[in-house]
Amino acid sequence: MTETAKKMGRPPIDEPNYNAARARKMAADAELAELELRKAKGDLVASQDVLGAWTDVLGAMRGKLLALPTKTAPLIATETDIGVIQDLIEKQIHEALSELASYEPEQNAGRANVTASGGEGSVSRSEAAATPKRKSVGRPRKATVIRE
16 A cells, blocks of 8 residues: 555554544543533533623622612611611611522523523523514505506
């Protein structure tokens, strides 16, 4: 056999590069199968779902913190005792924190839909916002007649 004929066929099994490449492919296939299994068991969550859930939690936290002055100002406006004012502010802060502690992103925000069964997690914005059905308004157009 000539040198070019040897290069055209499948490489011999005893060649180290071929065996190393085959071992890498088998390891990658096994790793992919492991990831799919963990995803099916619910042990693995997509990073986009985690990012969406955290975005929703932090957004809710921001909203609660920004609402504190509005809720607290009328309560402490008439108070002159510093101890009472401090207690009112503390009460409002604890109330906001307890609401955030029971916050469920998949129920309250609607963006992240993380499931324990490992199903598809995130809902895209195009699916979440249904397109409205549009009806034509006004009188119908006249049909055009093509004359020859």
